[in-house]
Amino acid sequence: MEAVQRIGSVPILEAMGIRVVEVRAGHAVAELPPEPNVNHFGVTYAGSLFSVAEMLGGLLSLATFDLEGELAGFVPLVKESTIRFRRPAMGVVRATASLSQEEAARVRADALASGRGEFVLEATLTDAVGEVVATTVGTYQVRRLG
Numbered sequence: 001m002e003a004v005q006r007i008g009s010v011p012i013l014e015a016m017g018i019r020v021v022e023v024r025a026g027h028a029v030a031e032l033p034p035e036p037n038v039n040h041f042g043v044t045y046a047g048s049l050f051s052v053a054e055m056l057g058g059l060l061s062l063a064t065f066d067l068e069g070e071l072a073g074f075v076p077l078v079k080e081s082t083i084r085f086r087r088p089a090m091g092v093v094r095a096t097a098s099l100s101q102e103e104a105a106r107v108r109a110d111a112l113a114s115g116r117g118e119f120v121l122e123a124t125l126t127d128a129v130g131e132v133v134a135t136t137v138g139t140y141q142v143r144r145l146g
Contacts, residue, residue, distance in 0.1 A: 010055070018052055020059065021094070026104055028060040032093040044089035044133075053123040053136040054081055056097040060121065064104050065142050071111055074142045079118070081138035091128035097121050107142060116143040 016037055022029040030052055037048035061067070061076030099107075103119055111117030118141045125134040 013051065013055055016048055016051060018055065023059055023063045025064045026060070026099045026101060027097075028056045028063065029094060029096045030056060030059070032095065034091055042090070044093055046083075046085065049085070049089060049093060049125055049134050050081075050083050050136070052093065052095045053083065053097075053125055053134070054078055054138060056095055056123050057081075057121050057138050057140040060097060060099055061140065061142055064099060065108060065111070065117075067142070071108070071142060073146065074111060074144050077141045077143055079139040079141055081136055083134055083136045085134050087127075087131060087133050089125070089127050089133035093125050093127055093133060095123050095125045097123040111142050111144075116141050 017033040017035070019031045019033070021031055032044065032048055032052040034044065037044050039045040057078055058076040065071050065074070067074050099119060099121060107117035107119045109117070118139060121138050121140055123136045123138070124132060127133050
C-alpha cells in the first residue's frame, strides 16, 4: 500500500517504531511502541505522542487524495497542531483519525480550484487498556508546491 510505504520516507517515524495498523481513504490508525519512546520516568515521551498523531494527517492524505494523478504535484502539509495530554501513557499507544467522505470531497474541490485544500483533523490516542491519553487537533493542507 502506497501510504504505508511512504512512512519510511520520514526516518524518525521508523526509528520510533511506529507501525501503521490500518489505512484507507478517510481513515488512519497507527501504533507507537513503548520502546524507544519512554521518557526518564517510564511513561511515553510527549514528543512521541505528538509525532504519532501528527503523522496521521499525511498518511490519511496519501490514502484519501489522488496525489499521483488528479492532484499530482500536491503534497500534504501540517499547518497547525495542538495536543491535549490527558493522562500518562504506558505500553503501546494507538492513534486514530478519520475524515468524512464529504469533507474529503470539499478538500479535493478546493485543492483543484485554488491550489490548496485545507482540513481539520482530530486524532485520539489511547493506551493499551483503551484509556484516552491525549487528543490532537490539526489543520492540514493538500497543497501544490512550486
